[in-house]
Amino acid sequence: MTGWIITLLASGPARKTLGLLLAALTIVLFELNLCRADERAGRLAVRLSTSKRIHEIQRQMLDATSRRPANRDALAQRMRDGQF
DSSP, X not given: OHHHHHHHHHSHHHHHHHHHHHHHHHXXXXXXXXXXXXXXXXXXXXXHHHHHHHHHHHHHHHHHHHTSOSSHHHHHHHHHXXXX
16 A cells, blocks of 8 residues: 555655745644744733833832822821922
C-alpha cells in the first residue's frame, strides 16, 4: 500500500506540487505569526498607556496629599482665609 504512495511522491510533478504546498503552508504560518505578534504589540501598547495614566494619577494624588492641611485647625484656618 505504501509502495504506490512512495512511487507517486518520487515522480517529478508530485514532488513539485508537494514543494509548492509546503512553501504555501510556510508562508501562511509566517503571516499568522506576524498577525499574532502585531496583536501582542497592540496589547502591550495599551498596557503601557494605561500604566502611564495610572502613574500620572498617583503622582497627582501624592502632590495633593503633600499640600493638605496638617490638622483640623490648619484646615479651618485655610477655609477662613479662602485658600481651600
